[in-house]
Amino acid sequence: MRRLNRIIPVVPAQAYKTYQVVSPRSTHWRPATCEEAACGAYERGWKTLIDETTERGQQQAHYIRKLSGRRFREDKHVEGLTAFVFEPGQKCFGQHEVPLERPPLYFVKGGDFRGNPLGTPPRQHRRGGDWVEDFAEHQDRLNRAIEKG
Template identity: 70%
Template sequence: MRHVNRITPAMPAAAYKTYQIVAPLPTHWRPATCEEAQCGAYERGWRTAVDETTELGQRQAYYIRRLSGRRFAVDRSPEGLTVFTFEAGQSCFARHQVPLERDPFYFVKHGDFRGNPLGIQPYQHRRGEDWVDDFAEHQDRIARQIERG
């Protein structure tokens, strides 16, 4: 799990709201070709360095040479690595995804990253404009409370 540096909250989790826009991979994205994803490796070509002194490097080199179906030139680096240089215009080894033309989900959740101690159900706005209005009203309420002390 990735650790995130966060400012220590001044209040308990129940005093916060979390505004979130979500576009989950399964429902809002689809697999794409390198060309569709405007992949830099596809557009300009790329290099892959493989250390064939290791078992992993040997398997990678075997795949590139025998199974990948890609065009490449081979060089040996001074460090003992095998460097495969791939021409532009062919698929790289990454799995690309592009967004579907689908609106994201607009959520307002009670609590913060520490949780929702009151167990209040999240609210989902149907339109982004409503989510923005809700957020603005919430910020305005906070500003007024700060002004009052």
């Protein structure tokens, strides 16, 4: 995982609020076919390069040739390398997901990326407009506090 570069906060985590809009995979996504997901490999075909000098490569090549059920041609490359070229219109080897037609979830949580030291329970807004209004009111309170000094 790539490390994030974050601005070093000037106040402790408990002084922050986190506004979050989420669409969890478990409730807002479903498995999909290559066609539903507009998979490029499905639409245009693809090439997989396998190193048959390794045990793993031999297993992969065996699977493609004998078990995959996909249409392909083989192109031999440098010693031990085989390119399997797959025709368009067939299932790729990946797994796809598409979003369900569900609105996202709108949360306001205590703290920031460092945590929620006060243990403030998250608040879930039922409507996006309420979440936006909460955010605007919070920003207004911050601006007034800055103006006061």
